[in-house]
Amino acid sequence: MVGFLVGEALRDLRRAGRVAVSAIVLITLSLAALGGFWLVSSNLDRAVARWRDRVRIVVYLKREPSSSDVAALVERVRATPGVAAVTFVGKAEALRGLKQVLGKDAGVVDQLPANPLPASLEVTPAAAAATPEGARELVARLAALPEADEVAGSVDWVEHLSHWQRLLTTIGLGVGAVLGFAAILTVTTATTLVLHARRHETEIMRLVGASEVTIRLPLLLQGMMQGLVGAVLALATLVLTYSLVAPRLEPLVNLTLGLSQLVFFTPLGVITLLGAGTLLGGLGGWLARAGREP
């Protein structure tokens, strides 16, 4: 029975001819667009997550606490809501850090009459505070510390990146949805043509008592086949594009976003893309309705 249904679906696909090819091309385009945006978006998402992890708020202290007071101060700040971790950086350590940053120009520091750098606390916000609002609230809380002279740091630019990532996802979904809708309509048209071409078969099937599922399953299957072929072609296009573009883009992405490499879909992503294509085609096939009986 399965062989028969698949055979009928393949026969129907041949009957649909150019319209089926158009449907496959549209499914390929819609999934390639959707997949392309998805890839860019997921890589940006990785960058956002990476930078969120690196967000630090620095509390510059009015004066360096004595070594006996440091532990108590750190402990008090750690107990502040929205704080995940706290590291104390003394004046001397800050100066050493500056020398490292200056590299060969570190000698300039030695010309200074005294160490001008303040002691500080490097605060890592908890995940809940790694949003613009959360970070602003945390900064306000930290600024209220009697030891605090100035508080620096925000997550605004990470949020800008996140906005771009969400915008791209939305555009991708929008473009994909429009093309996907067109693809469904084309598969429906192809299936309607098939229905017309196979009306005699349908009549005979009904006449001999075939179930409605047996009558309509080949239509669904031929739609799914169109969708699957379209999805495979879209995937091939994305693989090719990725293999050509990724090696050229990676140095730039590393420099700007801190991502050492651009990632492709996970196996689950590949399955999702193929599934989406099959679903699109199947939906188009199912929507083309045969005439009903009394």
Place this chain on the structure above:
Amino acid sequence: MIEVHRVSKVYSVGPVKVPALREVSFRIAKGEFVVLTGASGAGKTTLLRLLYRDDLPSEGDIEVLGYDLVPMRRSQVAALRRSIGVVFQDAKLLPVRTVYENVAFVLRVLGAPRREITERVFDALRIVGMSSRAQAYPAQLSQGEAQRAALARAIVRRPPLLLADEPTGNLDESMAAEILEALKDIGSGGTTIVLATHQARLAAALKRRTVTLDAGHVVKDEG
């Protein structure tokens, strides 16, 4: 086997009501060969369509093979039709399939095993004398051969009931005689047959029970 009780059928053509059957009642027992005759437009085709539940009566009850046809669900319609073979005036063969494939199509649709399909198809083709034309396409067949192939398709499931709607309508006398002989052979095997024909001479020659329709009424039931 078949019980038609006070069945009327009215078609609506816009605001106009056209009665096709009026208060038709009769019974057909298992194994009977009944000829349904009458002029064109008398209601023969309408009646047959009601018997295989292609349409519903406007009034009355119909029972076929133990199924009450009026309140039937779709799934029951399919079950009913699996027990009925239907032949039409135009053979309705699928043009891109061979005679063998046309007959086998029915069994494949119903999920019969492949080995059983081959056996049953050749059995049906043998009964109608079409074994040698199994690989021919419908376009290569004479009208008589096409009708015999359609007959083979109708009987390949060995249905207890065969409905034939003007199967000889397009055929010359010798070809019509071949079809009638084939029908008689099938009937002698115990299949109940209802043959609709407007050809009164042919109906008379069959010497079977004949139900005559005129303008939707049963005017005669004899034999």
